[in-house]
Amino acid sequence: MVMDTIGVGLISVGWMGRLHSRAYRALPDHFPELGVQPRLVVAADPVPEAREQATERLGYERAVADWHEVLADPEVDVVSICSPNFLHREMAIAAAQAGKPFWIEKPMGRYASDSRDIHDAVQQAGVITSVGFNYRHAPAVERARDLIRSGRLGRITNVRGSLLADYSSDPAAPLTWRFERERAGSGVLGDLLSHGLDLAQYLVGRIASVTALAQTVITERPLPGAGIVDRSAAATGDTKPVENEDYAALLFRFDDGAVGTMDSSRVVHGPHAEYTIEVYGTAGSIRWDFQRMNELQVCLDGQEAAGYTTVYVAPGDGEFARFQPGAGTAMGYDDLKTIEAAQFLASVRSGRQLAPSVADGLAAASIVEAAEASLADGAWHEVARVDGPLTFDAPTPVI
Ligand SMILES: NC(=O)c1ccc[n+]([C@@H]2O[C@H](COP(=O)([O-])OP(=O)(O)OC[C@H]3O[C@@H](n4cnc5c(N)ncnc54)[C@H](O)[C@@H]3O)[C@@H](O)[C@H]2O)c1
Numbered sequence: 403m404v405m406d407t408i409g410v411g412l413i414s415v416g417w418m419g420r421l422h423s424r425a426y427r428a429l430p431d432h433f434p435e436l437g438v439q440p441r442l443v444v445a446a447d448p449v450p451e452a453r454e455q456a457t458e459r460l461g462y463e464r465a466v467a468d469w470h471e472v473l474a475d476p477e478v479d480v481v482s483i484c485s486p487n488f489l490h491r492e493m494a495i496a497a498a499q500a501g502k503p504f505w506i507e508k509p510m511g512r513y514a515s516d517s518r519d520i521h522d523a524v525q526q527a528g529v530i531t532s533v534g535f536n537y538r539h540a541p542a543v544e545r546a547r548d549l550i551r552s553g554r555l556g557r558i559t560n561v562r563g564s565l566l567a568d569y570s571s572d573p574a575a576p577l578t579w580r581f582e583r584e585r586a587g588s589g590v591l592g593d594l595l596s597h598g599l600d601l602a603q604y605l606v607g608r609i610a611s612v613t614a615l616a617q618t619v620i621t622e623r624p625l626p627g628a629g630i631v632d633r634s635a636a637a638t639g640d641t642k643p644v645e646n647e648d649y650a651a652l653l654f655r656f657d658d659g660a661v662g663t664m665d666s667s668r669v670v671h672g673p674h675a676e677y678t679i680e681v682y683g684t685a686g687s688i689r690w691d692f693q694r695m696n697e698l699q700v701c702l703d704g705q706e707a708a709g710y711t712t713v714y715v716a717p718g719d720g721e722f723a724r725f726q727p728g729a730g731t732a733m734g735y736d737d738l739k740t741i742e743a744a745q746f747l748a749s750v751r752s753g754r755q756l757a758p759s760v761a762d763g764l765a766a767a768s769i770v771e772a773a774e775a776s777l778a779d780g781a782w783h784e785v786a787r788v789d790g791p792l793t794f795d796a797p798t799p800v801i
Contacts (some may be wrong), residue, residue, distance in 0.1 A: 405430065405439035408747060409502075411478035412445040412462065413469040413493055415452035417536065418507050419445070419484035420622075424736055425458040425743035426482075432724045432737075438751065440743075446472045456579075469493060473500045480750055483507065487592065488585040491516040494760075498527040505532040505746045509596040510763030512587025514771035514786070517764040521788070524760045530748040532746035532757035535600040537677065537740040542698040542732065544720030545713070546681065546688045547605055547798060554702055556685030561602050561662035563680070565594040566673035570648065574625035581644045589646030590666040591616070591773055592675070596766040598664050600758070601679050603765060603794040609662070612654040613782045614773035616647035617667045652773055686751060696732045721801075748801045755791045756799035764788050 410426055412419050426440035445456035446469040454466035469485075472478055473496055483493050483506040490511045492579055497504040498520075510517045510533055524531055537543060570580075570796035579585035580593065591614075603609060622641045651665035677692035689699035689710065699710040714730050721741050726731045745757035765788045772783035793799070 405437055406751075407439050407441045409443045409475075409477045409479045410440045411443055411472035411475060411481045412456070413472055413481060413483050414455045414485040414489075415445050415447040415449075415460070415465075415620075416484060419447070419482065420455070420460060421736060421739050422482040422484055422743070423456075423462075425739040427461065428736070428740045428745065429743050430773075431742055432721075433553055434452060434750075436744060436748055438747050439546070440747070443477050444472050444475055445668070450638065451632045452625060465574070470496070473497055473502060478502065480504065486579040486585055487512045487587055487628060488579070491519055494520040495523040496524040498529050501527060501529060503530040503746075503750045504700040505534070505742070505757070506760070506763070507534040508600075508763060508766070509770070510760060510767060512583075512585075512592070512716045514764065514767040516587075517760070517767035521760045521764040528751070529762045530749045530755060532579065532749065533687070533760060533761065533763040534742065535597060535758040536738040536742055537596070537597055537692060538604050538737075538758060539720065539738045539745075540690070540695050541691070541715040541720035541722040542696060543601065543605070543691050544798060545698055545715060547630035548691060549686070549688060549700070550605055550681060550683070554686055555681065556703070557684030557690065558606050558656075558658075558660045558681060558683045560660060560682045561606055561656075561664075561680065562682075563598040563602055563662065563664035564676065564678050565590070565598045565664070565666040567594060567668045568670055568674055570634070570668040571671055574624060575621045576635070577623035577642050577644065578626060581646060583624060583645040588645060588770060588774065589618070589648055589650070590653045590668050591647060591650050592767075594666040594668065595650060595652065595773075596770060597677065598666065598679065599769045600762060600766045600794065601783050602662060602664065603680055603762075605655055605679065606660060606662075606794070608657040608765075609769050609785055610657045611782050612652055612769055612772045613780075613785050614650060614652045614776040618644055618646070618778050619648040619667075620644060631800055632786065654769070695735070745799055755793060756801065757793070759791050759793050761788050761790055761792050762794055765792060765794070
């Protein structure tokens with residue numbers, strides 16, 4: 403088969419930048435019929451060690467310090483934006499204006515205002531986009547969506563989500579960009595609940611109104627030293643206040659009358675990455691936990707006496723068959739990003755927005771915006787409506 407080469411430019415070589423790169427590399431192996439061979443052209447990061455990783459380990463032809471060079475490069479057809487949140491707005495708007503389709507990490511900007519500006523620039527430029535809502539692509543989530551959409555759970559009455567992580571539970575861990583309002587925006591609301599809220603909308607539908615509470619559990623952290631400032635950075639002796647929430651809880655109502663609750667913490671002890679969603683209907687229910695990504699708990703009408711049954715994902719569920727031959731052999735987290743890369747490049751090739759779009763990114767940010775308004779006054783707030791292309795409302799993407 404003749405493969406079309408697509409030139410990739412990467413902005414920021416942190417955890418997500420490395421993962422996007424692995425996803426592009428894995429794509430031709432898992433999605434051969436797409437006929438696409440990503441070519442890793444250039445990566446940008448101001449940190450010299452990150453640039454060295456890009457060329458030595460990840461396979462980029464070149465690495466540069468200034469991200470503008472990525473957008474100006476005529477050999478770059480698509481761009482991955484994997485920078486800290488405060489840089490998303492400027493980079494994404496510049497990519498749209500340069501006519502480059504882009505795949506951006508969530509949360510899309512710090513605040514809904516950043517997301518709205520990115521969304522508007524994309525509407526004007528008409529470029530294809532993708533947002534890193536990777537949990538959508540888990541085959542168990544796709545199976546749950548099929549069950550919900552086919553009516554097997556009856557009328558959906560309530561949703562319960564929880565995103566509990568321990569990645570910041572050590573008070574001695576340094577104050578990286580994630581803890582500053584100017585560079586991150588919100589705390590767990592944007593970082594973790596944006597994933598959970600997107601999942602709730604992908605499975606059940608549009609969230610219409612919300613009320614919230616939040617707290618900052620660890621109020622001060624040591625400043626990081628020099629070098630690559632990520633979660634593993636060494637701390638100095640000085641401390642600085644944490645400016646955003648470690649914990650948040652939401653109550654919400656869907657458009658169609660179903661209701662939901664969702665909470666999140668980044669400082670709990672016990673759960674590592676326990677991201678769960680439960681959907682209850684008049685005829686059945688499902689429960690999914692990212693830590694057991696390949697399993698779905700299902701209880702359907704007539705099986706109530708047995709309670710939940712554990713179903714292992716199998717060929718036929720989402721894109722599982724592209725990764726493993728049969729149930730019980732597990733897919734991994736990186737595979738979700740390979741599916742996201744495939745949805746992105748399939749969208750670019752066909753001109754049809756299959757991957758989660760910047761409209762989906764804005765929709766999640768708009769719920770966070772309403773939650774933050776609720777934190778200020780304690781009231782319920784309507785979520786600002788976003789017009790398409792919302793892929794959470796669309797049929798499940800077929801590549
Ligand atoms: N989809 C997911 O599940 C998921 C998981 C983790 C992070 N994220 C998101 O990915 C984004 C990046 O997070 P991360 O964990 O990779 O962060 P990170 O801290 O590991 O890496 C950030 C990188 O950005 C680089 N950078 C800083 N300033 C820059 C500039 N001016 N130009 C170019 N690069 C610059 C840093 O040097 C660093 O290499 C965030 O928006 C985050 O919310 C998403």
